[in-house]
Amino acid sequence: MPSISKRVWGALALAVALPLALTSCGGDSGDKIVIGTKFDQPGLGLRSPDGSMSGFDVDVARYIANELGYPEDKIEWKEAPSAQRENLIQNGQVDFIVATYSITDARKEKVDFAGPYLITGQSLLVRADDDEITGEASLQNNKKLCSVAGSTPAQRIKDKYPGVQLQEYETYSECVEALKNGAIDAVSTDEVILAGYAAQQPGVFKIVGEPFSEERYGIGLKKGDSELRSKIDDAIVKMEQDGSWKKAWDDNLGGAGIPAPTPPQPDRN
Known part of the structure; x- marks a missing residue:
């Protein structure tokens, strides 16, 4: 009898463990991904009165999320004001941030960056x-x-x-x-x-005029998450290569009269 009990309990434990394991495998499981962006920057990150999101940063974030296994209906957007970005990442309130987020040495002490996905000035x-x-x-x-x-x-x-x-x-x-x-x-x-x-x-x-500084926009994420960083870098490269990056620029910023810049390659270091 003891051996039968052990087998029963083992089967029960496995039955519980399997669905738990499946729910952590990606967007298709029913989970959501939380992405931080700006809600008040036209052409980059803007939330409309009906709650819909638009902008170049938003399109970049959507593309990355889809590559990670999270389609549009699995994304939860969270506002990421400039002064709160590091805290949102460090506290686990977002999975990553795409919000005109310049890569700097001071910020890299607190968070990691994938990218850059855009260089401006x-x-x-x-x-x-x-x-x-x-x-x-x-x-x-x-x-x-x-x-x-x-x-x-x-x-x-x-x-x-x-x-x-x-x-x-x-x-x-x-x-x-x-x-x-x-x-x-x-x-x-x-x-x-x-x-x-x-x-x-x-x-x-x-x-x-010409830009008189250089700002390298990156995707902010939790420090030490090299696996996620690598996946996001892969997504950025794919977006640039398949034409989606330029389309996002043209759709959101083309009306400004400045041509799409050359997309940068992720640092990967």
Whole structure:
């Protein structure tokens, strides 16, 4: 009898263990993946009133999720404001983040990055009829420039162009509205972010000059998860090779009038 009992309990344990094992194998099992992105950046990560998501970062995230086994209906989107990104990853509130997330040495001490999937740089947005501002040097002519308070772009302007009248607002949306109304002369942040605003209102704004910094956008994930990082890198490479990367750019940012850049190769180091 004891041996029969052992066999019965063994069978029961196996019956319980199998479904548990299956539920952790990927999107087809009914699980969801939680992805952090911006909810307020047109052309990159934007949530509509009906809850739908759009933007280049969103399309990149969707592609990666699908490659990991999670189709659209298995994705849970979570807002990832810039100041909260590391905490969201470290606390396990997201599986990964795609949110104009620049790879820096300081951030790499807290989280890991796959990618980069895009290289951009700080640039300038002006009104479409402005012929005076042609690049950052033009700002020295007592021009009013808007950037976000406490941001890297704002600090760079302070450090490199002390002759500029810098106005610091809380959000880039406020800066763009002030530009449209004539309260300021230009807005400065990463070119791809400016492209999103320009594409949202075709013919109203334009991007001028060449980028005057380099920002390498990566996919943020928990530090030490080399397996997930490698899978995401593979997905980025596939997206670039099959044309989906360029299509995502054209669909979301093509209206800004700047051509799709050459997609970078993941670092894998």
